[in-house]
Amino acid sequence: MFLLGGVAELCSDRLPINDALGVLALVVFGWFAVSGNFFGPGLVAYAYVILWLAVRLPKPLHRVGHHNDYSYGVYIYSFVVQQVMAKFGVQAIGLLGFFTASALVSTGLAMLSWHWVEKPALRLKNWTPSKLRERPDEPAPPRGGGPTEDVSEGSTAAPPSRFPTPELHREAAVASAPA
Structure with missing residues (x-):
């Protein structure tokens, strides 16, 4: 599923999202889910249904997760929760009860x-870290290990750095900025 989402993102400019394909994917997903053979084409259809719903659901639902994003927690805890619940026989309450219980526990863990x-x-x-931050009231330390001009014989000063300093970047940015 993660791979399908990644491929969809990479190909988003060529991936058609329309209602006919969405309904078709929903039917294919439903058929595979009911038949008990969910893997393969059923997973591809499921991924498309999720993308289609993400685009087509009403605008107020697009704000879900705007302030608190529990999606990653649900992603990482759901499988473990389902496996532990199955180990303890919770599936005996039926598919809908098992789904509801695992969704509630997974969401609770995701919120925490x-x-x-x-x-x-x-x-x-x-x-x-404070030691790595440049303080605006203090001059930046010289780059390249120290002074590079007037290096006399026997001096331990380092040769000039091959890399441009932040000051050069700032000067170039100011010079190239539109007036």
């Missing part, structure tokens, strides 16, 4: 994961 792990981790995505 989002609020306790993922969201706090995302707050740190742009964090830089």
Whole structure:
């Protein structure tokens, strides 16, 4: 399924999303699901149904996950939850009951994961240790190991760096900016 989603993203400019194909995929998915032979074409049809619904569902539903995104937690916990529930015989309550119970437990774990792990981790995505941050009130340390001009014999100064410094990038950006 992950591969199908990745291929759909790569080919999104050539992947037609229309109602006729969506309904056809829904019928194919339903037929394979009811027949008990879900793998193969059934998975491809299921992937298309998910993409089609994502595009065609009413606009208010497009905001689902805008503030709290539980999708990754559901993705990583659902299989484990279903396997543990099956180990303890929960499937005896029937398909609908098993689906409902596993969906509720998986969603609960996904919510905990989002609020306790993922969201706090995302707050740190742009964090830089203080030793690596440039302070605007202090001049940046020289690049290339120190002074490069007037290197006399016996000096331990490093040769000039082959790589442009951030200052050169800033100067080039300012020079090429439209007036």
